Amino acid sequence: MTRSFGFTLSATDGRARTGRIDTPRGEIRTPAFMPVGTAATVKAMMPENVRATGADILLGNTYHLMLRPGSDRVARLGGLHKFMNWERPILTDSGGFQVMSLAGLRKLTEEGVKFKSHIDGSVHNLTPERSMEIQAELGSDIVMCFDECPALPADEKRVAESMRLSMRWAQRSRDAFGDRPGHALFGIMQGGLSPELREESAEALRGIGFDGYAIGGLAVGEGQEAMFDVLDYAPGLLPEDQPRYLMGVGKPDDLVGGVKRGVDMFDCVLPSRSGRTGQAFTRRGVVNIKNARHQDDPRPLDESCDCPCCRNYSRAYLHHVMRAKEIISSMLMTWHNLHYYQVLMSEMREAISAGRFDTWEAGFHAERAQGDIEPL
Template identity: 65%
Template sequence: MSKIPFNISAADGAARTGEIVFPRGEIRTPAFMPVGTAATVKALTVDQVRQTGADVVLGNVYHLMLRPGAERVAALGGLHHFMRWQRPILTDSGGFQVMSLAALRKLDNDGVTFQSHIDGSTHRLTPERSVEIQRLLGADVTMQLDECVRLPASRDEVERAMRLSLDWAERSKAAFGDQEGRALFGIVQGGDVADLRRGSARGLVDIGFDGYAVGGLAVGEPQDVMLAMLEETVPELPADRPRYLMGVGTPDDILKSVSRGIDMFDCVMPTRAGRHGQAFTRFGKINLKNARFADDPRPLDEESDCPAARDYSRAYLHHLVKCGEILGMTLLSWNNISYYQRLMGGARAAIAERRFAAYAAACVEGWAKGLD
């Protein structure tokens, strides 16, 4: 039995809403976690992130291992104190970098050796070391180390990585032990192969975790394949434990995944788009680089409670983007994180009132209509 309560308050079809309860606070689900890879959500202060309504942020083992170092963060009071975020933090285990930095790593059955993309130094990451780093950081949610495979890939390659990830899951569980007030999540792998997904999920459930993540999706496959894999995986996972779809995604991806029983999401997309002049809104995605906005006095969304969306004209935002001003990146990132949180808040309310399908349809209709 997990020591981290997950209280489901309502369901509408497979979609559900509730709270994951940690000593540092509750995570309201469905939840979107802003990505704070290097102990910062890029371009934003923690006060701005919290103002958007975010309950939890995500940090990354690989990047924090390289700098400033987990032991240093621990000596400075832990990641929450270090970055001045006093609510829950989930830390990714480094498994994504096994895929994304494939040219800079050597993988074996025991773990992975990385060559730093910063200075060329070598760093060894095993399931045990990944858990240790996350303990030193003070993570509320620790993720097992896994191997993520870019799709498309052969069945043999997908199955090898899935079985290695299951072995690492068992080792991660043993290394994690009993940490009061903290959770350990296992990660389902299996690529785009349905029976491997089901087998991975069943294997993780046999080991037993506080929550279950679905990894290795949104890595090259079409959306319909991703959704099909969720439909194969989610029924195999315990209904009373949180389900986390890693690295996803667009607002449309998120709503479709919520309807299939996913509770938690993260993605770099809102802040990355903000740094490149793009705004997510209830009217769809807006490219502020476009010359049509040079004389547009309207805000991004006069109904938003985010100052970045409500208080600055599109003309001014266009000007900032065209000039490469840092303020433009900050305002658009702030708007985007706020929009994602507003989307999730609307989903939670709709599920509670059993009108989620209508809510999702209205969102899609708004994106399709656009600005005008």
């Protein structure tokens, strides 16, 4: 087993890339989708079942874990991997996005952010140094810089000020991270929808030097077309020989569009959150299992899917347990969605390796355009 962090590209097809990230806890096949385990759990899933879907890595959330149960407690209990029974790689975000979007009254200064917990109103300070300390206590394999992410739309002056603050915080994060063999630190590019600001941000990050680079500040209200416009150039501003991670994305067609444009890593709550609310992702688009058309349907969600949900349960059963608010509905639907996402990533890796990504992509969109199977 490798003892250091490294990235190897094995094939490219256009701008799409496939390869692997090596960590002391195992390899991550790219392009990779990371299920979100916000509070040390992927909701409605056992860790071994998440692994069974094909996931190589999970995401944990610094903001939530620092507030409850506390990173110091997790450290005393052996670190996040042991705490949540997931021995493979874990990436932790920096907490910046959640502070901006979830926390109560908050005060942003050059030093960091002072905020009130959304749980109990207690006051906390989060700085680049404190974020690095918390993530070290959690013991995550990939650590994210502390940054600020303004919601879009925002005027360019505000976006520029925010990006430059994030770049100063990136340097402080790098300094505070120090030398941690086997652990990686990723910088986060900001700059909204401005090519000039994105280029300035990428240049600053390359100057500091990181183990990988994230594209932040997208999927925050700008819409897919605007996001793809940024991704047409942003990944190319980052080093070719290191992983590129698009944060908080997304829907299946977002992932396909991101991979096509050179992105290696993704995370999103969508497959698990949608599963809990009755939305299933299939090759033929999204199925709302709560619709009455499914109540007498003995067929599976997706006949071409071999997840336990599709192998063993009918649409009629899934409709029933979802309407009855039974816990198994969240479990089965989440398992299916996470499985679907991992199959999607696997197919893209194979298509890139075979040099037929464009053909695969055309088939992906054509199948989705058919819509769900006809009702009985």
